[in-house]
Amino acid sequence: MIGRKVVLLLIVTGAVLAITSTNSCASTGEGNRTVNDPAGVVYTLDFRTTNNTLLVKAVNKDQSHKRSGYNVVVDNRRVYNSNIRLDQNESHTQKISITSGLNVNQVNHTVTFATYGNSTQFNFTRHINSTNPDVVPRPHIANVEVTNGRVKGEPSAVAKVTLVNPSDQIYSTKLFVHTVDTDGSLYPASVRPGDTRTITVELLDERGSKIAGEARLYTGNLTTKEGAMDQVEFAGQAGEDTQVWNTSYEPVRPTWMSNNYQYHNDSYARSFGEKISGGHEVGDVPLAYVGLAFVVGFTAFRKLR
Structure with missing residues (x-):
């Protein structure tokens, strides 16, 4: 009866996973970790800061099929979410890029992996050039x-x-x-x-x-x-x-x-003429220049007379 309640709870919750948990643990920098889903699925994590990837391997070592799920959060923004169903001894592998979730304004970064009732964190430090689009996506x-x-x-x-x-x-x-x-x-x-x-x-x-x-x-x-x-x-x-x-x-x-x-x-x-002409032109010539030319021409004409 208890097993049926656990399976039912997993189906109802779907993609909603709790990040905070009394079973959570943290690690610093890159490396390997193992996270156990209480339903019986074992997750092995391999995080590498050199290429911004988290490799997730899930295995069902139990005797019946299992439903599980997990998500990956980078600097407080979710970048990946998955629901899986594994038969006995069946495995699931996924390589996840964390690059799109990195906050270019932060130096201290956190990658959180969370499954039902358990989670772990990888913390690392990196200064990111926020004006270089080739490093990390940014607006x-x-x-x-x-x-x-x-x-x-x-x-x-x-x-x-x-x-x-x-x-x-x-x-x-x-x-x-x-x-x-x-x-x-x-x-x-x-x-x-x-x-x-x-x-x-x-x-x-x-x-x-x-x-x-x-x-x-x-x-x-x-x-x-x-x-x-x-x-x-x-x-x-x-x-x-x-x-x-x-x-x-x-x-x-x-x-x-x-x-x-x-x-x-x-x-x-x-030019000064364009400014005082207010954008008005005659034959692509600022109106002020046309007016000035008219005054100069009229004055010269009177002198000739």
């Missing part, structure tokens, strides 16, 4: 599109910034955008694991003008590299393709601080 800027839009009901130049989070972690990321005429636009920019998000950023540049700027994605302080995620530079115009390229992350002082950072791009900086 990054996938694209920027310069276009025209509306902000709070008013027409405005905007940049549509697309963010991607290929990891299993969730970060409290922020997006900061500078352009030639925009000292800084700040937006909360968290992206769910495995998801994509596009944020419409208000720009103070003239609608329809050629616009260049930078976009930074980070989790900490804008003035330091700690918590930095990604930085790109972009240049484009509404109705045309926007060029986007990666640049090394550079900490800057935000708008609300003295001596704040200002983005400069000589190729896209507006």
Whole structure:
């Protein structure tokens, strides 16, 4: 009767496993461990930090078929879950990569393996370069599109910034955008694991003008590299393709601080005439220059007379 209750409990709980348990134990660094499921399944674990893998081998040494299950949690985010059914002497093997669950902002990392009524942990230390996507997946800027839009009901130049989070972690990321005429636009920019998000950023540049700027994605302080995620530079115009390229992350002082950072791009900086023309042109020539030419020409004509 007791055996039937145990089997029934396993079926009902399904994929829900308790991480904390009085039978849990911890180990430091990589190595081998054995974890016993009270139902009779024996798990052998081989964790390697050199390639970020956990090899799981489960064996049913009992005389009847068994149902079991386990999950793997990395830095408090689940990266793998499995329910298995094993006949007598049947085994199950699975190699699990923990890379997607590593938190790039942490130095101390924990990998937890949990089965019904038992668990174990592997703890190790590693500093991760948060701006290098080839090391550990992290949120990054996938694209920027310069276009025209509306902000709070008013027409405005905007940049549509697309963010991607290929990891299993969730970060409290922020997006900061500078352009030639925009000292800084700040937006909360968290992206769910495995998801994509596009944020419409208000720009103070003239609608329809050629616009260049930078976009930074980070989790900490804008003035330091700690918590930095990604930085790109972009240049484009509404109705045309926007060029986007990666640049090394550079900490800057935000708008609300003295001596704040200002983005400069000589190729896209507006001349004095363009600024006072308010974006109005005649035959691709700023209106102010057309007016000035008219005044100069009229004055010269009067002198000739």
